[in-house]
Amino acid sequence: MKQIYSEIIQFRGGHYDFGYEQGKQLKGTLTIQNRLKHWKIRRPRFSIDVYEAKDKFMQYAPNMWKELEGLREGLELPMEEVLRDFGGYRTEIKKFGCSIMTEEDYMIRNYDYQPQTYEGRYSLFQPNDGGYAVLGPTSRVTGRMDGMNEKGLVMAYNFTHRKTPKDGFVCYMIGRIILDTCANVDEAVQLLKDIPHRNAFSYILLDPNGQTYVVETSPRGVHVRQSNVCTNHFEHLTKENRHHLEDSYKRMDAIKSQRKTSMSVNDAFRLMNDSDRGIFSDKYKSWAGTIHTSAYLPKQREAWFALGGDKEPVKINFDKWLNGSDLNISKIEGEVDTDLPFAHMD
Numbered sequence: 001m002k003q004i005y006s007e008i009i010q011f012r013g014g015h016y017d018f019g020y021e022q023g024k025q026l027k028g029t030l031t032i033q034n035r036l037k038h039w040k041i042r043r044p045r046f047s048i049d050v051y052e053a054k055d056k057f058m059q060y061a062p063n064m065w066k067e068l069e070g071l072r073e074g075l076e077l078p079m080e081e082v083l084r085d086f087g088g089y090r091t092e093i094k095k096f097g098c099s100i101m102t103e104e105d106y107m108i109r110n111y112d113y114q115p116q117t118y119e120g121r122y123s124l125f126q127p128n129d130g131g132y133a134v135l136g137p138t139s140r141v142t143g144r145m146d147g148m149n150e151k152g153l154v155m156a157y158n159f160t161h162r163k164t165p166k167d168g169f170v171c172y173m174i175g176r177i178i179l180d181t182c183a184n185v186d187e188a189v190q191l192l193k194d195i196p197h198r199n200a201f202s203y204i205l206l207d208p209n210g211q212t213y214v215v216e217t218s219p220r221g222v223h224v225r226q227s228n229v230c231t232n233h234f235e236h237l238t239k240e241n242r243h244h245l246e247d248s249y250k251r252m253d254a255i256k257s258q259r260k261t262s263m264s265v266n267d268a269f270r271l272m273n274d275s276d277r278g279i280f281s282d283k284y285k286s287w288a289g290t291i292h293t294s295a296y297l298p299k300q301r302e303a304w305f306a307l308g309g310d311k312e313p314v315k316i317n318f319d320k321w322l323n324g325s326d327l328n329i330s331k332i333e334g335e336v337d338t339d340l341p342f343a344h345m346d
Helices: 015-026 030-041 050-060 062-075 079-086 171-181 185-194 246-258 265-273 318-322
Strands: 002-013 099-103 106-113 121-127 134-139 146-149 154-161 200-206 213-218 221-225 288-297 302-307 314-317 331-336
Touching: 002 015, 002 302, 015 062, 015 121, 050 062, 050 079, 062 079, 062 171, 099 154, 099 200, 099 246, 099 265, 106 154, 106 200, 106 265, 121 318, 134 171, 134 288, 134 302, 146 171, 146 288, 154 171, 154 213, 171 185, 171 200, 185 200, 185 213, 185 221, 246 265, 265 288, 265 302, 288 331, 302 318, 302 331, 314 318
Parallel strands: 002 121
Antiparallel strands: 002 331, 099 106, 106 288, 121 134, 134 146, 146 154, 154 200, 200 213, 213 221, 288 302, 302 314
């Protein structure tokens, strides 16, 4: 078993300052060194046009452009490199898994991916220059894998396919933009209809009103449906699906067969996080091992988080944090059954 951790990042202030402070903290760390090593081995199969990227950010999330500018200053890197590694527009992603279930009062999500991509950062950010306060695990520093904002809007995404990408934003940046700019599921659905998508993903949305929407998105179309379970295939935009979906259907069937009417959040968390229930995955070498399990309770504005399986979650009272009470822990620790390196540790 490998001992791992996620560092807790807490910040109150402007987007530019948030980016700058993150850049200063990350400069020279293993996270940045490993990104630079990656591009020495592999040439990017995409190109970055700074002016085009800025135009898209100014259209959909101008505050995110401020954060990227601050990150550039803190890292002391050219904007081309910042956008390549942390921008989330026209960049490349790898395939991965993930499973999500919801009830009226909560969303629980298993994040299944490859350890070498995991940067071990859990962020709480309260801006004073516009946009909503957001908490959740980060992806490529600026993006969010899943999360909740101060309005109680919850977001997570599931991979479907990388085939035939087009110019657009990738999942983790779209997730961040949703949480930064949308107050409820209706606003998030409209954003997902409008914003350009680079790849095919499902976005799962929940707010304090209790209704879950699954939004199937691709560069070629968007479909909105209501469901309480989502894995890694589309139900409507089926032409976007991969050919091999056995594992996706297997995890979906495992959730549906074991969930109960009015299941408590504790029981649901155990269903997703326990390693013997058929949903938690140990396929780390196949880019599909469960690294973390998140739970969000939008009515209480509470978040749970666990690294690895069979783990009791750390519980975060987001409502108290929003009212000025900083968390008194700096790391969340856990363990996973792999010897693969993690981006922030190895």
